[in-house]
Amino acid sequence: MRTSGLITLSSKETSMGKITKKMFVAGDTADATFLNDPYDSLAGDFVEGDNTSKKWANRDFINEAGGRLNNLYHDYNNGAVAFTTSSTTLTTISNGGDLREVNPNYTCQNDVVVRLCANGLTGIPRVEVKDFTGGNPQYNQYQIAFKITYNGASTKIISYGNYSWFAYAAACDFGAPAASPKSINYRNFGLSILEPFPAGTIINKVELQAKVGDAANELTILRNNLFVVIAEN
Amino acid sequence: MGTYTKPYTYVNGTIIDATGHNNNEQSARVWCNDEIVPTDIKDNSLDRTDLGAYRYYAPNEEFDGFSKTIGGTINTTTFINRAYFTTTAKTNRMGVKNVRNWQAIPNASYEVSVDRSNAYFFITGYLKAHTNANLTGIIGGNGQHILSNEIKLQIEDLDAGIQGVSDQTGDFVFGANGTYDPTQSDYDAGAGGTAASDRSITFSYYGLINGKGRKRFSIVVDPKQEIGYITAKTFVVEVFYI
Numbered sequence: 273m274r275t276s277g278l279i280t281l282s283s284k285e286t287s288m289g290k291i292t293k294k295m296f297v298a299g300d301t302a303d304a305t306f307l308n309d310p311y312d313s314l315a316g317d318f319v320e321g322d323n324t325s326k327k328w329a330n331r332d333f334i335n336e337a338g339g340r341l342n343n344l345y346h347d348y349n350n351g352a353v354a355f356t357t358s359s360t361t362l363t364t365i366s367n368g369g370d371l372r373e374v375n376p377n378y379t380c381q382n383d384v385v386v387r388l389c390a391n392g393l394t395g396i397p398r399v400e401v402k403d404f405t406g407g408n409p410q411y412n413q414y415q416i417a418f419k420i421t422y423n424g425a426s427t428k429i430i431s432y433g434n435y436s437w438f439a440y441a442a443a444c445d446f447g448a449p450a451a452s453p454k455s456i457n458y459r460n461f462g463l464s465i466l467e468p469f470p471a472g473t474i475i476n477k478v479e480l481q482a483k484v485g486d487a488a489n490e491l492t493i494l495r496n497n498l499f500v501v502i503a504e505n
Numbered sequence: 506m507g508t509y510t511k512p513y514t515y516v517n518g519t520i521i522d523a524t525g526h527n528n529n530e531q532s533a534r535v536w537c538n539d540e541i542v543p544t545d546i547k548d549n550s551l552d553r554t555d556l557g558a559y560r561y562y563a564p565n566e567e568f569d570g571f572s573k574t575i576g577g578t579i580n581t582t583t584f585i586n587r588a589y590f591t592t593t594a595k596t597n598r599m600g601v602k603n604v605r606n607w608q609a610i611p612n613a614s615y616e617v618s619v620d621r622s623n624a625y626f627f628i629t630g631y632l633k634a635h636t637n638a639n640l641t642g643i644i645g646g647n648g649q650h651i652l653s654n655e656i657k658l659q660i661e662d663l664d665a666g667i668q669g670v671s672d673q674t675g676d677f678v679f680g681a682n683g684t685y686d687p688t689q690s691d692y693d694a695g696a697g698g699t700a701a702s703d704r705s706i707t708f709s710y711y712g713l714i715n716g717k718g719r720k721r722f723s724i725v726v727d728p729k730q731e732i733g734y735i736t737a738k739t740f741v742v743e744v745f746y747i
Contacts, residue, residue: 307515311529314536315509318547342745344625346711350672389629391709393675458653460676462707464629497673499627499711501745 291317339381343502345374345478351494354395355482358490360407362417362429362481365392365493372480374500380473383505388418388431390463390480392496399437399455400488407485409434414484414491416461421477422469429481431465437489458494475502508544509536588613589734590654590726607659607670607725613737614723616663617744622717625745628658628710632724634678636702636733653677654733658710659725664718670725674708678733 292313294306353368365372401411409415409432416433437455469475480498484491512532513525588610613632636654658674661667679702714720722742724735 302515302521304515304517304519307521308511311509311511311533314533315511319541319545320547344627344711344745348673348711389627389709391673391707393677458677458679460704460706460708462631462709495672495675497709497711499709501627 339504341504343376343378343504345376345500345502346497347372347374347480347499348497349495351393351395351496355493355496356490357482357484358487359483360485360487362415362419362483364419364479364481365496367493367496372496372498373477374498375477376475376500376502377477378475378502380469380471380475380502381504382471384469384471384473384475385503385505386420386467386469386475386478387501387503388420388463388465388467388478389499390416390418390461390497392416392461392480393494394435394457394459394461395492395494396457397437397455397492398490401486402437409483409485411486411489412437414482414489416463416480416482418463418465419477419479419481420467420475421479422473422475424474424476428467430467431463433461433463435459435461509533588737589732590728591732605727607657607727609659609723609725610735610737613735613740614659614721615740615742616719616721617742618719619714619744620717621746622715623713625713626710626720626722627743627745628708628722628741630658630706630708630724630740631738632656632706632708633736633738634676634704634706634726634733635735636678653679655727656706656735657725657727658708659721659723660710660712660714661721661723662714662716662718663721665716671710671712673710673712676704676706676708678702678704678706 292309294300294303294309296302296306349367349370349372351367353370355365355367357363357365397414399412404410404412407413413434413436416435417429418431420428420430422428478498478500480496482491482493509532512528513522515521590608590610617626634654634656654677656674656676656678657670657672659668659670661669724737724740726733726735
C-alpha cells in the first residue's frame with residue numbers, strides 16, 4: 273500500500289522536469305499548497321543538464337534545412353594560371369581573375385568563432401632585393417594574410433605569415449646580391465587562426481591576400497585554397 | 506512554449522472550482538506537449554557528451570565521433586617516425602614523363618566510416634619530409650632541378666573501390682643533389698645546398714564526399730628520389746554532417 277508523501281520526479285532517466293507532486297491517499301486533506309505545487313513548479317522549470325540523458329540528442333533531432341551550427345565556405349584554385357604580385361600592400365590573390373575569397377554574408381545568431389585556414393604552393397619567384405633591412409615584411413620576405421570584411425565596411429587583417437625568399441632566416445644581410453643564394457621554389461605556405469565575433473555581426477567576406485617586402489621582388493602562387501568555418505556557439 | 510502561467514490557484518477553505526481545475530490540467534497538458542523554444546532551455550544544459558558518442562583511444566591519442574553525431578574528428582598528435590619511401594628508378598622521370606607512382610606512407614592514413622551520404626570533410630596535416638642524396642649523379646650549383654618528390658593526399662572510397670589524389674594538396678621535397686636535364690621542364694627546387702631536401706609541409710583539403718561507407722585518407726608520395734622519409738606531425742580528419 274502506498275503511503276502519502278511529497279514526491280519529486282527528478283530522475284533524469286524517467287522524467288524531463290523536476291515537478292513536485294503530492295501523491296494523495298484516502299483521508300488526506302487536499303491542502304492548497306500541494307494542489308498548487310505541480311503547476312507552480314511547471315512554471316519555474318527549465319530543461320537543463322539533469323533532465324537529459326547522455327546522447328539523448330543526435331543528428332536526427334536537427335532540422336538540417338534550418339539554421340546550421342557549422343557554416344562551411346571553401347575556395348580553391350589549382351594554380352594552372354599562376355598569381356604573381358610585386359605589390360608591397362596586401363592584394364587579394366587572384367588566379368586569372370578568379371579571386372581567392374568566400375562571401376558568407378552571414379548574420380551571426382550567437383557569439384561565433386570563425387575559423388580560417390589557407391594553404392598553398394608558391395612557384396618560382398623573382399628575387400632582386402635580398403637585403404633584409406626595412407620593409408614590412410622585410411625586403412627579403414613575402415607575406416600571406418587573411419582579410420575579413422564584416423558589418424559592411426569594417427575590416428580586419430589577421431594571421432600574418434611571413435616567408436623568406438631563400439634558405440636563410442629573415443634577419444640575414446647578405447650584402448651584394450651576387451653573394452646571396454637562390455630562391456626557394458615550390459614552397460608550401462599555410463595559415464590557420466580562430467577569430468571570435470559577437471552575436472549580430474554580419475560576416476561579409478574573407479579574402480586570402482599576399483604582398484612582398486620590396487617591389488623589385490615578385491611572388492608567384494600556384495595552387496591554393498581557403499577554408500572558413502563559422503561556428504555558432 | 507515559453508512561459509507557463511497557471512490559470513487557477515487553489516486556496517485552503519475554498520471549494521475547488523471544477524472549471525479552474527480542468528483549466529489547470531488542460532493548460533499543463535498543452536504546455537508540456539508544445540514545442541520547446543530556446544527560452545525553455547537553461548544555459549549550458551547540454552554537454553558535449555550529450556551530442557556525440559565520442560570515443561577516445563589512449564594508445565594513439567585519437568578521438569572519433571561519427572555515428573549519429575553532429576560532426577566527427579579523428580586526429581593524431583603523436584608523430585610517426587620516419588616512414589620511408591623509395592624508388593629504384595634513380596632517374597628524373599621514373600622512365601616516362603607524367604607517369605605517377607603513388608606510394609602510401611605507412612601509418613599516415615585514416616579510415617573513416619560515414620553514415621550519411623553528404624558529408625563534408627576537412628583534412629589538415631603537418632609533415633616533415635626529407636630525401637637523401639641521389640647516388641646516380643651529382644651536379645651542384647644553381648638549383649637541384651628535377652628530382653622532385655611530390656606529396657599529396659590520397660582519397661579512397663573503399664566500398665566503391667575508387668581511388669584518387671587531391672590536387673588541393675600538392676607539395677614537394679627535392680633531392681639534395683641530382684642530375685640536371687635542361688630539356689625537361691620539371692620542378693626546380695631553386696635553392697642551393699641541402700635546404701630543399703628537408704621541408705615542412707602543411708596541407709588542407711576540403712570536399713563534399715558523396716556516399717555512405719568507408720573512406721580512407723592517406724599521405725602518398727610520388728618519388729623520383731632514391732630514398733626519403735616523411736614524419737607526420739599532425740594529421741586531422743574532420744567530418745561535418747551539417
